[in-house]
Amino acid sequence: MRIDGKGRIDRTRPVTFTFDGKAYPAYRGDTLASALIANDVRLVGRSFKYHRPRGILTAGSEEPNALVEIVGPANVTPNTRATVQEVFEGLVARSQNRWPSLGLDLMAVNDLAAPFFSAGFYYKTFMWPRRFWEGLYEPMIRRAAGLGRLSGRHDEGVYEKAWAHCDLLVIGSGPAGLMAALAAGRAGADVILADEGAEPGGRLLSDGDAPAWLGEVLAELESLPNVRVMTRTTVTGAYDDGTFGALERVGLHRRPRPNLPRECFWRIVARRSILAAGALERPIAFQNNDRPGIMMAGALSAYLNRYGVVPGKAITLFANNDGARQTARGLMAAGLTVSAIIDSREDAPDEPGTTVHKGAVVIDAKGRHGLTEITVRKGAGEFRIATDCLGLSGGWNPSVHLTCHLNGRPRWSDDLAAFVPSEGAVPGMVAAGAANGSFSTHGCLAAGLAAAAQSLAALGMTVPEVALPAAEDAPYRLSPLWAVPGRKRAWLDFANDVTVKDVALSAQEGYRSVEHMKRYTTQGMAPDQGKNSNVAALAVLADATGRGIAETGTTTFRPPYTPVSIAAMGAGGRAEGFAPQRFLTSDQASRDRGAPMIEAGLWYRPGYFPKPGETTWRQACDREVVMVRSSVGVTDVSTLGKIDIQGKDAGRFLDLVYTNTFSTLPVGRARYGLMLREDGHVLDDGTTARLAEDHWLMTTTTAAAGLVMRHLDFVQQAFCAGWDVRFISVTEAWAQFAVAGPVARDLIASALGHTPGLPFMGCMDVTIQGVAGRLFRISFSGEEGYEIAVPTRFGEALFRDLTARAETMGGGLYGMEALNVLRIEKGFITHAEIHGRTTAFDIGMDKMISPKKDCIGKAAAARPGMTGPEREQLVGLKPLTDSALTAGAHLFAQGADLTRENSSGYVTSVGYSPTLGSFLALGFLRNGRARQGETIRLVDRLRGVDVLCLVTDPVFHDPTGEKLRA
Amino acid sequence: MRLTCPHCGPRDRREFYYYGASEYLNRPGPEAAPDAWDSYLHLRDNPAGVTQDLWYHEQGCTAWLKVTRNTVTHEILAVEAVAGGTK
Amino acid sequence: MPDLIAKPALGTMPLNLGQIVLTEAPMLETHSIQPYPGQEKAVSKALKEIGLAFPKPNTWLEKAGLRIVWTGREQAFLLGGVPPAGMPAAVTDQSDGWVTLTLEGPGARDVLARLVPLDLRHVKKGDAARSGLGHMPLILITEAPDSFRLMTFRSMARTAWHEIHDAMTKVEARRAAS
Secondary structure, three states: OOOOOOEEEEEEOOOEEOOEEEEEEEEEEEEEEHHHHHHOOOEEOOOOOOOOOOOOOOOOOOOOOOOOEEEOOEEEEEEEEEEOOEEOOOOEHHHEOOOOOOOEEEHHHHHOOHHHOOOOOHHHHOOOOHHHHHHHHHHHHHHOOOOOOOOOOOOOEEEEEEEEEEEEEEEOOHHHHHHHHHHHHHHOEEEEOOOOOOOOOHHHHHHOOOOHHHHHHHHHHHHHOOOEOOOOOOEEEEEEEEEEEEEOOOOOOOOOOOOOOEEEEEEEEEEEEEEEEEEEEOOOEEOOOOOOOOOEHHHHHHHHHHOOOOOOOOEEEEEOOHHHHHHHHHHHHOOOOEEEEEEEOOOOOOOOOOEEEEEEEEEEEEOOOOOEEEEEEOOOOOEEEOEEEEEEEOOEEEEHHHHHOOOOOEEEEEEOOEEOOOOOOOOEEOOOHHHHHOHHHHHHHHHHHHHHHHHHHHHHOOOOOOOOOOOOOOOEEOOOOOOOOOOOOOEEEEOOOEEEHHHHHHOOOOOOOOOHHHHHOOOOOOOOOOOOOOHHHHHHHHHOOOOOOOHHOOOOOOOOOOOOOOOOOOOOOHHHHHHHOEEEOOOHHHHHHOOOOEOOOOEEEEEOOOOOOOOOOHHHHHHHHHHHHHHOEEEEEOOEEEEEEEEOHHHHHHHEEOOOOOOOOOOOOOEEEOOOOOOOOOEEEEEEEEEEOOEEEEOOOOOOOOHHHHHHHHHHHHOOOOOOEEEEEOOEEEEEEEOOOOOHHHHHHHHOOOOOOOOOEEEEEEEEEEEEEEEEOOOOOOOOOEEEEEHHHHHHHHHHHHHHHHHHHHEEOOOHHHHHHHHHHHOOOOOOOOOOOOOOOOOOOOOOOOOOOOOOOHHHHHHOOOOOOOEEEEEEEEEOOOOOOOOOOEEEEOOOOOOHHHHEEEEEEEEEEEEOOOOEEEEEEOOHHHHHHEEEEEEEOOOOOOEEEEEEOOOOOOOOOOOOOO | OOOEEEEOOEHHHHHHHEEEHHHOOOOOOOOHHHHHHHHHHOOOOOOOOEEEEEOOOOOOOOEEEEEEEEOOOOOEEEEEEEOOOOO | OOOOOOOOOOOOOOEEEEOEEEEEEOOOOEEEEEEEEOHHHHHHHHHOOOOOOOOOOOEEEEEEEEEEEEEOOOOEEEOOOOOOOOOOOOEEEEOEEEEEEEEEOOOOHHHHOOOOOOOOOOOOOEEEEEEEEOOEEEEEEEEOOEEEEEEEEEHHHHHHEEEEEEHHHHHHHHHHOO
């Protein structure tokens, strides 16, 4: 219900939202949880395993029960904490994990069968009969398992990622964080103050009415240009070298707006950091402690003071420390009834306005769909108290999580009965305030200031004057109480439905280590990462194994502190955003002609150029191959890597990286080169031309351009740093087109205005239609071929010009499909063949390794096993019948069983050759070169291909290369 | 993780390409025994502690760097250019 | 025969969003200069003739319409003119390999924060950096704390434009929503 005169929300801004189809009123500033409480909605979910009715437990991101679906126009987001989701006009929320409804959930049958579902049940049950597992039990369990469900639609929402840099990152804007940010801000440091809440202030907003000085401090922070306050921003992870991940809720708290991101995933780089993330209140375990209406005492305060709502009329509190008294006083001051305080301490103080039962514990709670009464035991006696809301306070756990992200473990403090951060666990990070075990407001203020002083000193900056506001400084007095003994189930981990019995069972069955107990029971493995249960479970385990808590130890915390949507982490990476797209100068002209573009790495290249009447890609491809072999074809080859290499030692350098010799290459000539990795396998191939005495141009394959550049940089810097050789990529600077076919020379002559007298493998500077370009006589098609290069700005114009000329001469454009068939016909290899596990010997180029000089990879290429008849060697394959072949097929001797061990090789490239009227393949066959003429069986079981083939030389067409050298 | 490139200054790890142990700098001569090559290519110490590796500032100045770091504490102890110089 | 026609990478109009403007800059004559080992001083001396020197890492210099930018290990780009002949350095023409986009206006750094991992808090005129624009290579030239020239591979121009536009849109949407 809503209380007048309390809360910070703006009651002039009413909104309406729906929950499970029913509309409710609320205000802007409410969370879904506070709004549900305002509307007396007690049931918000069903527990994970037993489907028990559950209510709201907390007021923060640690909430384990109130996980709902938020339904938006573009997304359905499951597992959203109602305590974090802010309400806006038209918000649609649905409860989860129940069928058919929250009120009547048939899966609650699990609760009745609970004894069969204790920890590790799937190791002990559902085993007989064996065949029932796959068909019945597993699908059943799978359907019942999981929390929340996906909508099945792509997330089309807007997300972003960004970088931020600062001198000091302050995590948390409660009293400690505010003082730290203020001091550092006044000192002139660049500060980022991040808080997961909608407003800065932390517990100052929830424990009581916010002090006046809060507004003053916030105003000063806003005024400082070097301080950046980031609200709704959870620092999710601490990483090496001062890097932090943080998730900012940018648009989730409001109605969707175009282009407004839902979330932003930040990478924050900070020289120093202060963890002022506060502490989380601990529940106390007792029989049936998971009834709707049982929540944390601090949450009751938060709902009253921040949102002006209370979940009950007759409130009771169960505590082992003084903290709950603040809640009691606040409620009573607001005119509410606190029926009783059950304080486990014998020496508990009295509380004016209500009854305190000292040395007493709650042993049971009744009210399946909403608390109605609790049973209290004091001494030998038991009695019941009617109550609709019970606040729990088992003490406080400092939020140490981030300090554990770099493999640090927290330290157990017997005084606080809690874990506190270990110093130095994250380099450059200091913990302050409740996160470091200071629980009074004054303690937090002072700790924040001290942390700032320490950080500023490390940054080499002077600490300014900061006057601490006056604040309470009450001592922290508690008597540890983890679980009240009882016969029935008492909950530890609400989110994963793990009870005290489960932890005891784990110890009993021998899973005594905390790491084992966690995995065996799944305690701490839910979205709340055990925030509400870790320490109590640890204490129960310690007790069950006769050890102290410190000795039992903890499991570790890993990022993220709260869940991060993959859409935020991957913002911008969907669809084409995944990688940069690279477009050719001929791209538009190609698309204009209807060429489907295929992805070749990051580039888009035309597959083929369909002519009217052609309905399949094969028709176009076959025609283009015939066209190139009988007339002339033009294609864009700009994507190949081009590396400009200069210097007196350039030839010497090429001799080192290539297997063959380049230093003797005459000026004006190009040569095919083979490049090995140091382990003797082929890295790449290409042609390198000598443009001038000390000026070379290397080409690489499209796929390996970056790889080769990296390799050259390594060889040069590691082994040749003093040599006069320099290189740089010019791939982008030149647009380059292949012109191939019997009519190619005429086309080139027509374009240049004169016939170039260029021998095969020659290169020269040319001027083409007013532009300085380069001409190479090289061929990947096996026909007489040229490549003409101009600066990229002229690429489109030259492409259109060459296309027009080719078509006038009876030729035209050809695409990647035809390019591939042409080179297969000639036995030319690509990275399909030099796929990283083949050697020069395998591809028949071992003679290209010059015996007269060293080169990268030479020694390893000569190792035993790198050459010889047992190697799979490059061969050609031609089907004996008119059959299709497939790449990836394996090769078997006729009559051999089709087993993995009997595979003699595999197929790497396949194409239909209109020139030979047959499918052709390139592949690798054990001792292949000696087996030419043999019939081999080509099998691809995946695609149903089983064909007998002739093993041939890889060069199918024009083996002597007459046409090339015309 | 961040590395301080001697040319470019402190940069995010994503700008770099990790190659492997600094062993790769000690290339055996062409006449070296097969064992030397085997060791160079394949055999590595795997210390829990200080190690030296090679990183390439791929999205930056393209310098190859030798990084001395501690695999247990993640502390970066030194970053030097393989080819020397800070230009 | 008529001469071949030159085309820019994008040929697109400037984009104005909020107070931030994104444009495609006209192509500039661009040459890479890589001094041979031990020759940096000699190259610097040769560049003196055009009022420049070989720049220190992460900086650029300008004189009489010629600008020289440090672009990597032992490498600089000369923009706006032809390098002196005969320098003991490898020189290549990079004019056609790059697209240059300009990004100007208050909040330009907020836009760049979406795409560039660099610490731009204290950048000033004369700063240069070789880094990344998302997954693309980047030469970042600072002309003023809110005025930048971004160079990336010409073939990636469309992606660069699109991603910066996208970042501008989201920054503007936040501003409008607050």
